[in-house]
Amino acid sequence: MATLRQDGSPANRTVVFRGFVDPAAAPVLSASGHTLGHHSLKLVTDGRSEKMDQLAGRTEVCWYFTKTREQFRLAGQLHAVAPTDPLHAQSWKALSATAQSQFGWPHPGKPRAGDEAFSVTVDPETPAATFTVLLLVPDWVDHLMLRGEPQQRWRYQRQDEPPRTDQHEGHNWTIQAINP
Amino acid sequence: MATLRQDGSPANRTVVFRGFVDPAAAPVLSASGHTLGHHSLKLVTDGRSEKMDQLAGRTEVCWYFTKTREQFRLAGQLHAVAPTDPLHAQSWKALSATAQSQFGWPHPGKPRAGDEAFSVTVDPETPAATFTVLLLVPDWVDHLMLRGEPQQRWRYQRQDEPPRTDQHEGHNWTIQAINP
Numbered sequence: 105m106a107t108l109r110q111d112g113s114p115a116n117r118t119v120v121f122r123g124f125v126d127p128a129a130a131p132v133l134s135a136s137g138h139t140l141g142h143h144s145l146k147l148v149t150d151g152r153s154e155k156m157d158q159l160a161g162r163t164e165v166c167w168y169f170t171k172t173r174e175q176f177r178l179a180g181q182l183h184a185v186a187p188t189d190p191l192h193a194q195s196w197k198a199l200s201a202t203a204q205s206q207f208g209w210p211h212p213g214k215p216r217a218g219d220e221a222f223s224v225t226v227d228p229e230t231p232a233a234t235f236t237v238l239l240l241v242p243d244w245v246d247h248l249m250l251r252g253e254p255q256q257r258w259r260y261q262r263q264d265e266p267p268r269t270d271q272h273e274g275h276n277w278t279i280q281a282i283n284p
Numbered sequence: 285m286a287t288l289r290q291d292g293s294p295a296n297r298t299v300v301f302r303g304f305v306d307p308a309a310a311p312v313l314s315a316s317g318h319t320l321g322h323h324s325l326k327l328v329t330d331g332r333s334e335k336m337d338q339l340a341g342r343t344e345v346c347w348y349f350t351k352t353r354e355q356f357r358l359a360g361q362l363h364a365v366a367p368t369d370p371l372h373a374q375s376w377k378a379l380s381a382t383a384q385s386q387f388g389w390p391h392p393g394k395p396r397a398g399d400e401a402f403s404v405t406v407d408p409e410t411p412a413a414t415f416t417v418l419l420l421v422p423d424w425v426d427h428l429m430l431r432g433e434p435q436q437r438w439r440y441q442r443q444d445e446p447p448r449t450d451q452h453e454g455h456n457w458t459i460q461a462i463n464p
Contacts, residue, residue, distance in 0.1 A: 106286030106294035106344070113342040114286035114294040118355050162293040164286070175298050209434070209463065216461040222434035254389070254402035281396040283389065 105147075105240075107182065108161030115158060121167075122146040122195065125239065132191050132239060134183040141275075144239040145178070148195055148203075151236040153212050159184060163240055173250040180242035187231070196231035207232035248284060255284035285327075285420075287362065288341030295338060301347075302326040302375065305419065312371050312419060314363040321455075324419040325358070328375055328383075331416040333392050339364060343420055353430040360422035367411070376411035387412035428464060435464035 106116045125132060127142040134140055145165070149155060164179040185191050196204070208224030210217065226232050243262035249255060263276040286296045305312060307322040314320055325345070329335060344359040365371050376384070388404030390397065406412050423442035429435060443456040 106296040108288075108292065108294050112288065112292070113359065114288055114296075114344050115357075116286040116294075116296065116344040116346040117357060118346055118348045164294050164296040166296040166298055168298040177295075177297060179293065206464075212463050213439075214463050216437075216463050219434060254399060257396075259393075283392050283394050283396050284386075 105155075105163060105165045107155055107158035107163050109154075110157060115155065117155070119147045119149075119165075122148055122198075125191070129191070133186040133189045134239070135186045136183070137186075138183060140183055140185075140239050140241060144241045146191075146195065147238050147240070148199070149236050149238055150207060150212050151234045155182075156184070156236065158182075159238075165240060165242075175246075175248040175250070177246040177248075178240065178242040179244040180240055183239050183241065185237035185239060192235075192237055193231055195237045196235055197229065201228060204228060204232070207234045250284075257282050257284040285335075285343060285345045287335055287338035287343050289334075290337060295334065297335075299327045299329075299345075302328055302378075305371070309371070313366040313369045314419070315366045316363070317366075318363060320363055320365075320419050320421060324421045326371075326375065327418050327420070328379070329416050329418055330387060330389075330392050331414045335362075336364070336416065338362075339418075345420060345422075355426075355428040355430070357426040358420065358422040359424040360420055363419050363421065365417040365419060372415075372417055373411055375417045376415055377409065381408065384408060384412070387414045430464075437462050437464040
């Protein structure tokens, strides 16, 4: 997942995909007051990590599926979920104990002092203060299929018109076949 | 590999690592007249691809090794190799016939017209005009090892002093243990 550092350089790291937002649930409230739809990808991060300063810029995820030889590039906006939204606590409880304990570790990316600080306990029922849920809301997708002769590639773009009032997911998308 | 679009958004895609530049060879000349050292990562691309407009900004590669559970983030500058440099033709000849033929395909990323244009032949001995060798010269590395309890993470940074005159690879690097 690539984001933009404040000095204008791209940052790039591996993240764990935690699933799509449940389409049966209510829309999600972001920490900055946005209402987020269901077609978004969920991940979790430490609120002290550098990427938290990089939410304002755009984000592009690249995902390569080795078995099917498909590449998906998904670009859009990354949002932190409000700690008051039910998704926040749900996502915490869905983590393994090992994953939860990492949110009690020392400040990520800072110089390392020693190993003692890594022996911490966190409450499995209550999200740690550092725990943050992020949603990527894509508006651009580049789908490349390397299988086949010649290869196939499609570009999807979300249209800008506002969602219809009777549904959360009213955006239309265009699709175009492009050269691989 | 993440680069910066001219609109300031990050672009992210999978690339094939074509090896390191041979340390026994002479330094490589870039298309813009830079002399590039040996500690650089080689890849090839179509000169018409969008990333060619993104060489001026910084680049960050993220590489996750599934078996060893290590992540390397390598940031630095991306350079196109001068077509006159011997590495250019060497890299062309090292490609498979299938990989070579892709450089005769229609303009990548443009709307697709049909399949006929993909039946082309290229000269296996002479680099196609679209063929481009890129070198990533890293000056910053973030190495995360998820194995072990707790995890290990190191930050490497190249020092800015000019290389010593008696060797091409005179840069010093600092290394620091940081929190995972």
